[in-house]
Amino acid sequence: MVQELLLEIxxxxxxxxxxxxVVKALNGVNLRINKGEFFGLVGETxxxxxxxxxxxxxxxxxxxxxxxxxxxxxxxDLLKMDKEEIRxxxxxxxITMIMQYPNAALNPVVNNGEQILEALIANKKISKxxxxxxxxxxxxxxNIPEPEKIARQYPHQLSGGMxxxxxxxxxxxxxxxxxxxxxxxxxxxxxxxxxxxTLLKDLVEKNQTTILLITHDLSxxxxxxxxxxxxYAGDMVETGKVDQVINSAKHPYTKGLINAIPSERSKELVxxxxxxxxxxxxxxxxxxxxxCDYAKTICKRRKPQMLEIERNHFVACFLYENKK
Amino acid sequence: xxxxxxxxxxxxYFPWKKQKYVKAVDGVSISVNKRDIFGLVGESxxxxxxxxxxxxxxxxxxxxxxxxxxxxxxxxxxIDKTLRKKMQIVFQDPYSSLHPRKKIKDIIGSGLxxxxxxxxxxxxxxxxxRFLNLVGxxxxxxxxxxxxxxxxxxxxxxxxxxxxxxPEFVVLDEPTSSLDVSVQAEILNLLKKLREExxxxxxxxxxxxxxxxxxxEKIAIMxxxxxxxYGDTERVFRNPMHPYTRxxxxxxxxxxxxxxxxxxxxxxxxxxPVNPPLGCRFHTRCINKIGAxxxxxxxxLKEIEDNHFVACHLYH
Numbered sequence: 001m002v003q004e005l006l007l008e009i010x011x012x013x014x015x016x017x018x019x020x021x022v023v024k025a026l027n028g029v030n031l032r033i034n035k036g037e038f039f040g041l042v043g044e045t046x047x048x049x050x051x052x053x054x055x056x057x058x059x060x061x062x063x064x065x066x067x068x069x070x071x072x073x074x075x076x077d078l079l080k081m082d083k084e085e086i087r088x089x090x091x092x093x094x095i096t097m098i099m100q101y102p103n104a105a106l107n108p109v110v111n112n113g114e115q116i117l118e119a120l121i122a123n124k125k126i127s128k129x130x131x132x133x134x135x136x137x138x139x140x141x142x143n144i145p146e147p148e149k150i151a152r153q154y155p156h157q158l159s160g161g162m163x164x165x166x167x168x169x170x171x172x173x174x175x176x177x178x179x180x181x182x183x184x185x186x187x188x189x190x191x192x193x194x195x196x197x198t199l200l201k202d203l204v205e206k207n208q209t210t211i212l213l214i215t216h217d218l219s220x221x222x223x224x225x226x227x228x229x230x231x232y233a234g235d236m237v238e239t240g241k242v243d244q245v246i247n248s249a250k251h252p253y254t255k256g257l258i259n260a261i262p263s264e265r266s267k268e269l270v271x272x273x274x275x276x277x278x279x280x281x282x283x284x285x286x287x288x289x290x291x292c293d294y295a296k297t298i299c300k301r302r303k304p305q306m307l308e309i310e311r312n313h314f315v316a317c318f319l320y321e322n323k324k
Numbered sequence: 325x326x327x328x329x330x331x332x333x334x335x336x337y338f339p340w341k342k343q344k345y346v347k348a349v350d351g352v353s354i355s356v357n358k359r360d361i362f363g364l365v366g367e368s369x370x371x372x373x374x375x376x377x378x379x380x381x382x383x384x385x386x387x388x389x390x391x392x393x394x395x396x397x398x399x400x401x402x403i404d405k406t407l408r409k410k411m412q413i414v415f416q417d418p419y420s421s422l423h424p425r426k427k428i429k430d431i432i433g434s435g436l437x438x439x440x441x442x443x444x445x446x447x448x449x450x451x452x453x454r455f456l457n458l459v460g461x462x463x464x465x466x467x468x469x470x471x472x473x474x475x476x477x478x479x480x481x482x483x484x485x486x487x488x489x490x491p492e493f494v495v496l497d498e499p500t501s502s503l504d505v506s507v508q509a510e511i512l513n514l515l516k517k518l519r520e521e522x523x524x525x526x527x528x529x530x531x532x533x534x535x536x537x538x539x540x541e542k543i544a545i546m547x548x549x550x551x552x553x554y555g556d557t558e559r560v561f562r563n564p565m566h567p568y569t570r571x572x573x574x575x576x577x578x579x580x581x582x583x584x585x586x587x588x589x590x591x592x593x594x595x596x597p598v599n600p601p602l603g604c605r606f607h608t609r610c611i612n613k614i615g616a617x618x619x620x621x622x623x624x625l626k627e628i629e630d631n632h633f634v635a636c637h638l639y640h
Contacts, residue, residue: 044504045475145592159593189367190531191590194575198589216504219577223584246579260509262534264561264583269509269538275474276504 012069040221043231113151161192240313334388350549363540416498418478476507555632
């Protein structure tokens with residue numbers, strides 16, 4: 001089965017011009033997402049995963065600036081597109097986004113049904129009657145019980161899990177090609193998280209929606225995603241199929257991350273020495289080198305490029321330069 | 325094993341609107357042995373944070389007793405300073421629990437001054453430096469402000485602040501939930517080390533079950549103000565008995581595919597603690613519900629195997 005490329009990010013560089021100095025947030029990020037995939041972008045604080053998502057939607061706010069790169073979606077470079085064009089036809093239509101705190105994104109003075117209705121009418125030529133019907137259908141699709149009642153209620157009456165499902169319904173109403181989910185379950189209880197993740201996975205399978213899931217939780221990615229990209233301090237360090245990256249992790253940071261995660265079998269947590277660098281003065285060469293047990297001289301001098309280490313499994317690390 | 329803390333039928337009801345109550349903690353009895361790390365696990369509304377505060381008498385219990393070193397401290401009118409020194413707390417959010425306008429030196433040192441534990445400025449600085457080193461930081465941090473530190477560093481300061489008063493017992497309320505995974509590992513290893521070195525007893529509050537296996541010896545799983553299951557951490561992990569515990573275990577995301585089993589996805593939402601279900605709190609979402617007995621009678625905690633208690637009619 002040939003995988004069709006839906007989104008390709010090439011050499012994306014983003015800087016934030018702050019009073020403290022220039023934060024080099026994205027250092028040339030490369031990413032490919034195929035149609036129908038459930039892709040997990042994982043990394044810790046400051047790695048740049050959320051900035052990457054914002055860049056796709058051209059929502060990088062001042063003082064951030066996209067310095068260079070290409071974001072190719074359905075054959076067109078979003079970074080070269082007219083901003084009005086993106087607003088009208090891409091954002092909220094072909095590419096939609098859900099975030100960590102759904103209640104912050106829902107309008108508190110409009111009832112839940114109206115909000116979905118609004119999204120439907122704005123994006124499709126559809127009568128209000130048809131839109132109302134579709135709204136209830138969408139709420140059912142996201143497993144909301146008593147959808148007519150919930151539609152009449154307001155966001156503050158919803159629990160975190162329900163609010164997130166209303167957001168998902170809204171963001172799927174336009175049948176987008178790509179749904180970006182930025183830490184959608186981080187603020188939810190484990191039992192509710194399971195409900196929402198199962199829903200997202202079902203939606204990917206049923207509707208062939210492509211999902212880009214952004215999270216700091218590698219275990220969540222392991223359970224739900226097809227492919228994963230690991231980011232560290234503004235760099236993509238490893239990408240591949242989930243079982244490749246987790247069962248045969250190649251990058252020292254990925255390995256470190258795996259060892260630091262509490263699991264049923266681990267009796268102790270192994271630390272990664274040092275701490276995440278300040279991106280105003282990031283380390284030279286490979287940004288991970290100060291914390292890496294395998295660092296060589298070249299690691300301080302040059303930035304490693306992504307190499308295909310086995311089919312579909314890429315890693316940016318000088319340990320593998322000669323093993324192509 | 326000597327008992328340090330005993331809770332007998334602790335209830336905490338917060339008044340809410342007209343004659344209604346949020347029954348945050350609704351009848352909890354546990355005992356914590358000296359030098360144990362006791363895990364209190366639960367989701368939102370379970371009552372774990374309220375219970376942690378009640379033990380320290382930061383919040384007064386509505387009813388029930390708290391015993392510390394054999395002495396009933398819940399009935400004392402005002403907690404004296406000596407007692408306060410012996411029990412400390414580290415909060416979840418390192419960003420809001422440190423005073424943003426105080427220097428690290430003053431954040432850590434103010435307790436020492438209040439309790440007259442040092443004679444002069446020199447001794448104060450010496451002691452603060454010693455504790456900074458203990459938590460893996462240095463004297464260069466003495467005159468900095470919290471905003472200059474990372475989350476992990478701030479949490480270390482919070483730990484130093486709690487420990488410098490030489491307490492016997494520390495409540496750790498989700499101490500690593502706001503931190504990155506790699507930082508969490510450092511902080512947990514530090515806490516374990518300090519427990520050994522300083523002979524401490526911890527109550528470790530968390531929503532993360534796997535964390536408890538790494539750090540706790542005993543564990544209590546709470547739901548809507550009551551304890552569902554409780555006992556030696558190893559036993560509870562090897563043989564989870566309560567349907568809620570089993571559901572929780574099944575839905576926690578796991579890195580290792582081989583360790584995953586069929587997920588018990590709990591339907592519906594966690595009920596409101598203002599109107600908790602009658603009978604067993606969990607019956608509205610329980611896949612093993614027997615029938616009327618679950619709806620009418622709240623099951624007691626019963627010892628099903630050595631050091632392993634469950635509150636469930638399935639086992640009565």
